[in-house]
Amino acid sequence: xxxxxxxxxxxxxxxxxxxxxxxxxxxxxxxxxxxxxxxxxxxxxxxxxxxxxxxxxxxxxxxxxxxxxxxxxxxxxxxxxxxxxxxxxxxxxxxxxxxxxxxxxxxxxx
Amino acid sequence: xxxxxxxxxxxxxxxxxxxxxxxxxxxxxxxxxxxxxxxxxxxxxxxxxxxxxxxxxxxxxxxxxxxxxxxxxxxxxxxxxxxxxxxxxxxxxxxxxxxxxxxxxxxxxxxxxx
Numbered sequence: 001x002x003x004x005x006x007x008x009x010x011x012x013x014x015x016x017x018x019x020x021x022x023x024x025x026x027x028x029x030x031x032x033x034x035x036x037x038x039x040x041x042x043x044x045x046x047x048x049x050x051x052x053x054x055x056x057x058x059x060x061x062x063x064x065x066x067x068x069x070x071x072x073x074x075x076x077x078x079x080x081x082x083x084x085x086x087x088x089x090x091x092x093x094x095x096x097x098x099x100x101x102x103x104x105x106x107x108x109x110x
Numbered sequence: 111x112x113x114x115x116x117x118x119x120x121x122x123x124x125x126x127x128x129x130x131x132x133x134x135x136x137x138x139x140x141x142x143x144x145x146x147x148x149x150x151x152x153x154x155x156x157x158x159x160x161x162x163x164x165x166x167x168x169x170x171x172x173x174x175x176x177x178x179x180x181x182x183x184x185x186x187x188x189x190x191x192x193x194x195x196x197x198x199x200x201x202x203x204x205x206x207x208x209x210x211x212x213x214x215x216x217x218x219x220x221x222x223x224x
Contacts, residue, residue, distance in 0.1 A: 030209070031209065032209045032210050034209075034212065042218075043114075043200050043202075043215035043216055043217050044200070044202075045215065046213060046214060046215075049210075049212055051210070085152075087152060090209075091208075091209030091210070092208075097143070097155045097166045098143075098145075098153075098155060098202075098213065100145075100152030100154070101152055102151070103152060
């Protein structure tokens with residue numbers, strides 16, 4: 001399985017933008033880039049996903065490098081409710097199996 | 111619309127026993143996947159089913175089995191429980207079974223094996 005690399009933890013102040021990086025240098029042409037987050041004592045929550053172009057939805061934006069070897073999840077205005085573990089995952093085009101790593105623990109402070 | 115539902119919420123079993131966990135996907139979703147999450151780690155893929163057929167299997171022993179029913183709900187069965195099977199078991203549903211579709215997770219079943 002193609003792997004992703006994320007920082008273990010990041011901190012942000014409330015109402016400031018947050019950029020969560022992810023490296024996936026072994027990504028294949030059919031791999032989708034997915035982001036999920038998990039709040040304490042809850043199941044993972046879908047955030048956003050994309051293939052080649054940048055993507056926006058009501059929760060976040062996903063910026064994908066031109067060579068697709070890295071991506072950045074952008075939370076435009078962090079709130080305390082965004083404190084969670086964020087997972088960057090590659091979803092192969094032929095199966096929806098998700099291989100979770102250790103993720104980035106985001107702390108949001110006042 | 112109802113999200114993914116799982117039952118039971120919590121379960122305590124003894125080593126050697128058998129357990130059945132249940133999952134109902136979001137209406138219209140035909141793919142169901144199961145994950146195991148041990149405390150402090152990310153979820154690990156166990157099975158994926160689509161249209162009642164197994165589409166993927168993770169690196170878990172044969173004690174773990176699953177099936178999907180005609181209404182797309184699913185069961186995960188674990189035989190001969192070990193202490194190490196204590197974990198949060200997550201079910202996720204998606205429209206189709208390929209990587210281009212997002213998955214929606216249920217709240218999980220917390221299994222404790224004593």
